[in-house]
Amino acid sequence: MSIVGLALKLSYLMSRYRLGFLPLSYLPAALALASVVAARAGLLGVGHALLAVALCIILTSILLLARRQGYIVFRQREEGATPDFTPLVPDEKVLLRATGHFEVSGMRRYFVEIIAAFSTLETREHVVMGWIPPSRFLLLASWPKAEVGMWYIFFKPEAIREIAVGEVHFGLRARPAIRINYRRDKGGEGTLYLSFDDPLQRQRVLEDLRRDAPYLA
Numbered sequence: 205m206s207i208v209g210l211a212l213k214l215s216y217l218m219s220r221y222r223l224g225f226l227p228l229s230y231l232p233a234a235l236a237l238a239s240v241v242a243a244r245a246g247l248l249g250v251g252h253a254l255l256a257v258a259l260c261i262i263l264t265s266i267l268l269l270a271r272r273q274g275y276i277v278f279r280q281r282e283e284g285a286t287p288d289f290t291p292l293v294p295d296e297k298v299l300l301r302a303t304g305h306f307e308v309s310g311m312r313r314y315f316v317e318i319i320a321a322f323s324t325l326e327t328r329e330h331v332v333m334g335w336i337p338p339s340r341f342l343l344l345a346s347w348p349k350a351e352v353g354m355w356y357i358f359f360k361p362e363a364i365r366e367i368a369v370g371e372v373h374f375g376l377r378a379r380p381a382i383r384i385n386y387r388r389d390k391g392g393e394g395t396l397y398l399s400f401d402d403p404l405q406r407q408r409v410l411e412d413l414r415r416d417a418p419y420l421a
Contacts, residue, residue: 206373206375206376206377206378208277208373209277209373209374209375209376209377209378210375210376211266211270212270212273212275212276212277212373212374212375213275213317213374213375215229215266215267215270215271215275216270216275216316216374217341218231218267219267219271219275220347220348221340221341221342221345221346221347222345222346222347222348223344223345228341228342228345229267232260232261232263232264232267233260233264235256235260236256236257236260236261236264239252239253239256239257239260240253240257274303274314274316275316275374276303276316276317276372276373276374276397277372277373277374278368278370278371278372278373278381278383278397279370279371279373279378280368280369280370280383281369281370281371282369283369284403286407287403287404287407289404289407289408289411290408291408291411291412292324292408292409292411292412294324294325294326295323295324295325295326296323296324297321297322297323297333298321298322298323298400298405298408298409299319299320299321300320300321300322300398300399300400300401300405300409301317301318301319301320301372301379301398301399301400302315302317302318302320302322302332302334302357302396302397302398302399303315303316303317303318303372303374303396303397303399304332304357304394304395304396304397305357305394306318306332306334306355306356306357307355307356307357308353308354308355308356311350313351313355315334315336315355316374317372317374317375317397317399318334318335318336318355319334319335319337320332320333320334320335320398321333322398322409324412328360328361328416329358329359329360329361330358330359330360330361330413331356331357331358332356332357332396332398333354333355333356334354334355334356334357335353335354335355336351336352336353336355337352338352357394357396358389359384359386359387359388359389359394359396361413361415361416362416363386363387363388363389364384364385364386364413365385365386365387365393366383366384366385367382367383367384367385367410367413367414368382368383369381369382369406369410370382370383371399372397372399374399379399379400379401380399380400380402380403380405380406381397381398381399381400381406382397382398382406382409382410382413383395383396383397384396384397384398384413
């Protein structure tokens with residue numbers, strides 16, 4: 205069980221879900237302000253107001269630290285024995301979770317551990333297809349409608365700069381994962397995390413990525 209992973213996940217959810225037009229991550233600041241106003245109006249004791257403000261400051265600090273971390277922790281691990289596996293074929297899709305900067309229709313967003321599929325095209329270009337479903341959080345907050353739908357990351361084998369094997373911490377349970385550092389078509393560097401339900405699926409994707417880049421093995 206990972207308490208850090210749980211804190212990162214809750215921080216991410218608060219940053220993404222909106223109550224009206226404001227992210228839930230603004231809630232601690234709003235509560236701190238409301239506590240001060242209530243204390244000045246005599247509706248709340250000064251001691252209780254100070255306690256509420258202190259708790260809100262702690263929560264806000266956690267949210268800011270999680271944001272700086274990218275809401276995810278990747279820990280590199282040595283690879284175990286390679287299991288027998290069936291190599292991927294062109295256009296075969298492997299279901300997984302993905303973290304990185306996705307794009308669609310001129311928009312670019314950073315998503316963490318979203319439902320996704322990895323595939324390699326006939327041209328050997330790699331694609332990660334992410335899916336953002338309509339959803340609600342704590343009954344009232346909702347995911348922005350403009351972000352609901354399919355999102356994509358494309359990269360070619362020659363763009364891959366580094367591949368690392370390890371595990372991702374986001375939520376209570378760590379997941380087998382791969383970190384891919386790559387060069388973006390539009391310039392600059394990108395980092396992509398792929399996490400899996402089991403090590404076998406990770407191995408299949410890993411070997412497919414290394415197929416055209418043996419120097420990264």
